[in-house]
Amino acid sequence: MAKPLSLDEDRLFPAEPRVRDIARALYHEVRDLPIVSPHGHTDPSWFALNEPFGNAAELLLQPDHYLFRMLHSQGIPLEALGVKEGAADPREAWRLLAANYHLFRGTPSRIWCDWVFSKVFGLDVRLEAETADLYYDTITSALATDAFRPRALFERFNIEVIATTEAPLDTLEYHATIRESDWQGRVITAYRPDPVVDPEFEGFAENLAALSQLTGEDCLDWQGYLAAHRQRRAFFKQMGATSTDHGHPTAQTADLAPDEAERLFNRIKRGGALPEDAELFRAQMLTEMARMSLDDGLVMQLHPGSFRNHNAALFARYGRDVGADIPLATDYVHGLKPLLDRFGNEAGFSLILFTLDETAYARELAPLAGHYPCLKLGPAWWFHDSPEGMRRFRRMTTETAGFYNTVGFNDDTRAFLSIPARHDLARRIDCGFLAELVAEHRLEEDEAHELAADLAYNLAKAAYRL
Amino acid sequence: MAKPLSLDEDRLFPAEPRVRDIARALYHEVRDLPIVSPHGHTDPSWFALNEPFGNAAELLLQPDHYLFRMLHSQGIPLEALGVKEGAADPREAWRLLAANYHLFRGTPSRIWCDWVFSKVFGLDVRLEAETADLYYDTITSALATDAFRPRALFERFNIEVIATTEAPLDTLEYHATIRESDWQGRVITAYRPDPVVDPEFEGFAENLAALSQLTGEDCLDWQGYLAAHRQRRAFFKQMGATSTDHGHPTAQTADLAPDEAERLFNRIKRGGALPEDAELFRAQMLTEMARMSLDDGLVMQLHPGSFRNHNAALFARYGRDVGADIPLATDYVHGLKPLLDRFGNEAGFSLILFTLDETAYARELAPLAGHYPCLKLGPAWWFHDSPEGMRRFRRMTTETAGFYNTVGFNDDTRAFLSIPARHDLARRIDCGFLAELVAEHRLEEDEAHELAADLAYNLAKAAYRL
Amino acid sequence: MAKPLSLDEDRLFPAEPRVRDIARALYHEVRDLPIVSPHGHTDPSWFALNEPFGNAAELLLQPDHYLFRMLHSQGIPLEALGVKEGAADPREAWRLLAANYHLFRGTPSRIWCDWVFSKVFGLDVRLEAETADLYYDTITSALATDAFRPRALFERFNIEVIATTEAPLDTLEYHATIRESDWQGRVITAYRPDPVVDPEFEGFAENLAALSQLTGEDCLDWQGYLAAHRQRRAFFKQMGATSTDHGHPTAQTADLAPDEAERLFNRIKRGGALPEDAELFRAQMLTEMARMSLDDGLVMQLHPGSFRNHNAALFARYGRDVGADIPLATDYVHGLKPLLDRFGNEAGFSLILFTLDETAYARELAPLAGHYPCLKLGPAWWFHDSPEGMRRFRRMTTETAGFYNTVGFNDDTRAFLSIPARHDLARRIDCGFLAELVAEHRLEEDEAHELAADLAYNLAKAAYRL
Known part of the structure; x- marks a missing residue:
């Protein structure tokens, strides 16, 4: 059975209860402030052309050097992930990520990805080998819709x-x-x-x-x-x-x-x-x-x-x-x-x-x-x-x-x-x-x-x- | 009166109660796993010949550079500790360790030694000047028995x-x-x-x-x-x-x-x-x-x-x-x-x-x-x-x-x-x-x-x- | 309305309650030990001549490179602070410190200063623009008295x-x-x-x-x-x-x-x-x-x-x-x-x-x-x-x-x-x-x-x- 994915409301706050209470109160006031992103590497053509993103692997895996770096470190060839215009099948590439998602335990990539999976795509089970296709299909279908342009x-x-x-x-x-x-x-x-x-x-x-x-x-x-x-x-x-x-x-x-x-x-x-x-x-x-x-x-x-x-x-x-x-x-x-x-x-x-x-x-x-x-x-x-x-x-x-x-x-x-x-x-x-x-x-x-x-x-x- | 030596069941776990509870549960499942020691410096002759170890100082003090290093840093000569085939009387060397055992407060040597004293030799008072001989005799006697080969x-x-x-x-x-x-x-x-x-x-x-x-x-x-x-x-x-x-x-x-x-x-x-x-x-x-x-x-x-x-x-x-x-x-x-x-x-x-x-x-x-x-x-x-x-x-x-x-x-x-x-x-x-x-x-x-x-x-x- | 200044009895102790209890007990026994200050840079003429200190800025701001360094880093000229025999009016210099006291949030200067304000001068409101003159006058007056020689x-x-x-x-x-x-x-x-x-x-x-x-x-x-x-x-x-x-x-x-x-x-x-x-x-x-x-x-x-x-x-x-x-x-x-x-x-x-x-x-x-x-x-x-x-x-x-x-x-x-x-x-x-x-x-x-x-x-x- 697939394991649940849920983002705890108190995630990333210190564990001590009184400190956590203070942190929660502080966060409550800033969580909805607009994002100011003064330094980054997004592609202006996305916002100029507003075309739909492609599939899960193309959007989330292949350009993310945090992800393919870790997979490579464990012996997974970049070709198999389709990095840099590799000819890999995107679904197969995604399955490799899914089967090795445990490698990211304790890393910020895990935290960022889970946020994207849960908040952007509404997924509620954890990424692993058995949920790879569910993830791939859910994400790829969503990307085809206007709400995800x-x-x-x-x-x-x-x-x-x-x-x-x-x-x-x-x-x-x-x-x-x-x-x-x-x-x-x-x-x-x-x-x-x-x-x-x-x-x-x-x-x-x-x-x-x-x-x-x-x-x-x-x-x-x-x-x-x-x-x-x-x-x-x-x-x-x-x-x-x-x-x-x-x-x-x-x-x-x-x-x-x-x-x-x-x-x-x-x-x-x-x-x-x-x-x-x-x-x-x-x-x-x-x-x-x-x-x-x-x-x-x-x-x-x-x-x-x-x-x-x-x-x-x-x-x-x-x-x-x-x-x-x-x-x-x-x-x-x-x-x-x-x-x-x-x-x-x-x-x-x-x-x-x-x-x-x-x-x-x-x-x-x-x-x-x-x-x-x-x-x-x-x-x-x-x-x-x-x-x-x-x-x-x-x-x-x-x-x-x-x-x-x-x-x-x-x-x-x-x-x-x-x-x-x-x-x-x-x-x-x-x-x-x-x-x-x-x-x-x-x-x-x-x-x-x-x-x-x-x-x-x-x-x-x-x-x-x- | 001698001070008690006891190893708390929760030692080394974080103090915050909920974190400690989680740590305790995790530890419970790994505490009894066998030891795999893939890199170390034990002497193969011990296991080949299976002869009894000598006395407390010869086994526990003189080969341990963590211990004699610290004693030396406080002006105790290595000769007096019998390091490197020094001619020091082992009981006297042991007494020097005992009288200066406070130097190891906050160090891992203290934690390791207390574990050995308590778990291996069953000692239940703290090492200090007044318990030096009790320690020396208890350890040295035990080492002469088959159970300590x-x-x-x-x-x-x-x-x-x-x-x-x-x-x-x-x-x-x-x-x-x-x-x-x-x-x-x-x-x-x-x-x-x-x-x-x-x-x-x-x-x-x-x-x-x-x-x-x-x-x-x-x-x-x-x-x-x-x-x-x-x-x-x-x-x-x-x-x-x-x-x-x-x-x-x-x-x-x-x-x-x-x-x-x-x-x-x-x-x-x-x-x-x-x-x-x-x-x-x-x-x-x-x-x-x-x-x-x-x-x-x-x-x-x-x-x-x-x-x-x-x-x-x-x-x-x-x-x-x-x-x-x-x-x-x-x-x-x-x-x-x-x-x-x-x-x-x-x-x-x-x-x-x-x-x-x-x-x-x-x-x-x-x-x-x-x-x-x-x-x-x-x-x-x-x-x-x-x-x-x-x-x-x-x-x-x-x-x-x-x-x-x-x-x-x-x-x-x-x-x-x-x-x-x-x-x-x-x-x-x-x-x-x-x-x-x-x-x-x-x-x-x-x-x-x-x-x-x-x-x-x-x-x-x-x-x-x- | 001015914000209160008070030094909490538990300040600087870890937040976890049991750790804090232990820290408090330890501190209780050392808080009143005499001060041994074996290395420092006070001026022996103070103790030789025992003349009163001058005003708040001259005593607390102008010689303190922790304070004027931070103010300088935010574009406040050293001249305006009267550093190094600058001709600045000391009250005006003090007002600059007061108006920028938020810069010291999270720094030890803030902790030391608040201690001085509270314990030495009995001030009970926080230093900020609107309390600058109150501070300046309170401190400067006190310094003129024998108890502050x-x-x-x-x-x-x-x-x-x-x-x-x-x-x-x-x-x-x-x-x-x-x-x-x-x-x-x-x-x-x-x-x-x-x-x-x-x-x-x-x-x-x-x-x-x-x-x-x-x-x-x-x-x-x-x-x-x-x-x-x-x-x-x-x-x-x-x-x-x-x-x-x-x-x-x-x-x-x-x-x-x-x-x-x-x-x-x-x-x-x-x-x-x-x-x-x-x-x-x-x-x-x-x-x-x-x-x-x-x-x-x-x-x-x-x-x-x-x-x-x-x-x-x-x-x-x-x-x-x-x-x-x-x-x-x-x-x-x-x-x-x-x-x-x-x-x-x-x-x-x-x-x-x-x-x-x-x-x-x-x-x-x-x-x-x-x-x-x-x-x-x-x-x-x-x-x-x-x-x-x-x-x-x-x-x-x-x-x-x-x-x-x-x-x-x-x-x-x-x-x-x-x-x-x-x-x-x-x-x-x-x-x-x-x-x-x-x-x-x-x-x-x-x-x-x-x-x-x-x-x-x-x-x-x-x-x-x-």
Whole structure:
């Protein structure tokens, strides 16, 4: 007999009854606040075209690197899951997920998926081998209906604003379509220039050529290259962007003299950069981007410390984003100093820092954000976007940086259906943390109520200038 | 008056009553499962010869570096404790432990020792200065009886299988004796080649000569040296081994071209290796061992990150293993890449990773094990084999790697009598962790029951191919 | 209407009722123990001259870098707060603190401040914009009365002994005044030689010249320089010092041959040292100081791992100590080895280690302190002197180092009025930690009572030889 699936009303709250009571009361006031999603990876074409999603595997399994990563770790080939345009039968792929769903016990993927299954699709039995087809059919049928088209889900999810992420070469045509449509959903872009900023990005030299083409600037000339960025940033801003996003391997910044920067650019612009030149160029570009942010007001985000494509064989076969990005120890104190020496005390400049290296929370990030006016801390990120990860974030940053140097939650996901689940999880964990502070008389209850709303909603709007 | 010693039935469970109730129920079902001890340092001669253990100090104090390390840290000389064949009177050594037993408050040694005192020897007063002689006499008398001989204790402890650890130069005669005896206890070996793999090991060149002698291979020739390893691995496997074990200072691996590897071997084979050559050779040998594991099916274990013999004066006087091994920050992401590039996606290859650097749990180890099919995470190790250490391990690995990329518990100890205490502690802590997940509705109760048995018993058997 | 301010009797204890009951009982026995403050930064002139403190802003806001750092991080200029002799109106500065007091939610500053407001000044409404003037007037008026002069507060706070920190160039005249007075308060100094030990300290060469002048030794000669240290240490000891304190950027030590040390000194003594020479000289001086400690019995303290004056613009404008000191990853295992190789096993030598890098707690510091007789662990320090920070300290050090390789609490503060608040916080958190151990049956209740007093009082006296 199938096992029941039900989401307990008190899930994710601390177990101690008085703490739980406080958490429940706090959560009660924020559970229905609209979702502000200032950083993520949903596909704007969904909202532009509003076509139905495909089947369960295509929507929920194949694009979700949290899911196929874990299955791969237990010896299930990516081909069998149909990842990256694999030819696998989607129902068979889904059955593999179902039969191995126990692997996700104790992981946030389990929590997000169960939320989607229960709340979005009304399923009331647990996913396992024997319910695989029931799940596949239920989900796939629902997706064919109008109520499950992207715009309908966007509204049902009570999303106030969502940001996607695009490279400078993107023409943002889907964003244009959305803006020109009569649909009122607010979908904005964010400027992610890695493909034309990172000399080690695949196709970097070709990307510069394309950027020249797109902007009419000569992007083999340092000034032309910078002008092209300014032009694209202005265009992105016009299409709603309020932020830029930078996914560097390290947090290194540089502040070279103009002629040094130009010589460096000339060394790297045709591809084949030496590793140390590539690193220095990325470092310099963070400072250039900071300078442009001071001019155009776009909030800057830095996501450093991922060793991308660690699995060489998989990268050769499938390319990027197949779940082999591994965190690295990251030095913010020395790394950020050149940029901070230049712009750290500028009013109006805002830099949101993320990390995959939790040792930096209490040691580096909270002290930096608790001092520099321009710095804020992004929420627990990626591998740490989880109950324990979020608790560690709060426990290790709050005492030095406070709550008001953080920016609320963002989901950072391409798994559209899980977005409300992720925000719900974050709200519950934050309310639980606040409840512990109240129970230990480290915070008054009226303050906790104010903070619960700030963490769930207000801080994100303010920090991202939405 | 002596203070009572009693082990509370609820010890080590979380304090919150409902969580404790769940933990107790989970523990009830795993408390009596047999002990699987796939990695440790007991002496096979105990089980081969089955001679009585000596006195309390000789069995419980002098070989236990957790105990004499702490006493030494408070200024008690190792001589006075009779460590390393010191001439100290064992009763006097025991009295020193007793009088300083308060030093162990809050440490796992205290928990293990109290278990041994209470459960193995039936003592019901606390160890302190005034009970020192009572303890010494009670324990020493008991050890003289048949019920306390090694095989009797092995059976009383309900050990299903235990692995010892031997170097390639070991002839495994005691293992042969055990196998030829009519005793049914399963005692197997594991292949620990550090003395002939680490160019900085004491007597490395002599060890190679002895390996030549033992195997008939020319171990000053690269191919002969590798053939000798294959021969000894086959012999170890015949004597029950299912695993190898590698205790390197770092997690560095290498994958040199064959001629490069040979030239490197020729540089280091006569001893006096340059530090960078020694490091590179150890790195290369991990990849060679992985290659052999693919052939012979032995599971590979890597225990990196200990600065051995940190106290120069003590090392000069007493040699290895006198408690001055200090953990180091360890980089797995870059270190393992050469080996993983070569064998990371091989079906049938299994590499179990341990760490003394807990910062790697969430940042490196869980993401690696949550992706690579060959990788599994060993349990909290050595300094972290403790209530808080185990909780940190679960909290920091589960959300990314899940439970099924971990391998259950192993005791890694030479303190034979403490083995059940250590497994009991691990089972209690794991049940407590699962209970917290259940209480927070992050896991269903039926799943927790299944997991409790997996963590206590099934995963170790499967991971070590027992 | 103003919100009430009241300090709950159970504040900072764990929420679970049975744990809280145990914590309360433990705390009840230590709450009134005298304060031993063996390391801090109060100003000896306060106790020498016993003049009234000024106004609320001057006493509580302007010298407190925890407070103005956070306000600065949210864009409030230091000028407006009157930091570093800024000309700001103190009432206006105080109003800025009041209006932004919500920034401190969840931080220890909030807990300390509320204690001071409530217990020292009897305020019973919360600090916020509308109570700013009430606060300012109440505090400022009280400070004008005899009951709030330094000596009266010292006695009211039940301080048994307090150590200040002075550089070798300090003449300790205020300490002399105190000793010559008929006041019985015990105020002692500590020897902090950074200005004449760190070649990168501002004015290093001038400081050496001044040291020559003061001691009559030729401090441009290596032997004369060392003799000057010995002379000043003897003088400091005469003025009550029982310890030295060393605030280095790293934990690096060195043990050079005498002629090498002399050549190094000759390279750095005139200022303008190369960074690697500066680092090596600091490293060597730690070993020299250890040698002197063996002779004169002063306990040595090492506080490494702060990147001082990270904010270049603020440092240029305001100089040191304006809240831009940022922690660094710190390596103790390699760093301390030269010193430990030389003096690590010496009876009578004592070195207390602090850290801002919590990753070293379980990985390096507890294993080192749990082995070397000379090493002890200082309490959670600076950014980590907080409820969560102290809990992490205990959770990550106790299982390996025990309690008796730690030294109790020290407040390390210049915020005199907050000293009892800080000790109270530490006592509550330690009692809560002990209570958890008791509730989980990891410690007996009688042992917890003994430990509570040791952690609150006895260990500090013993470790600092007071």
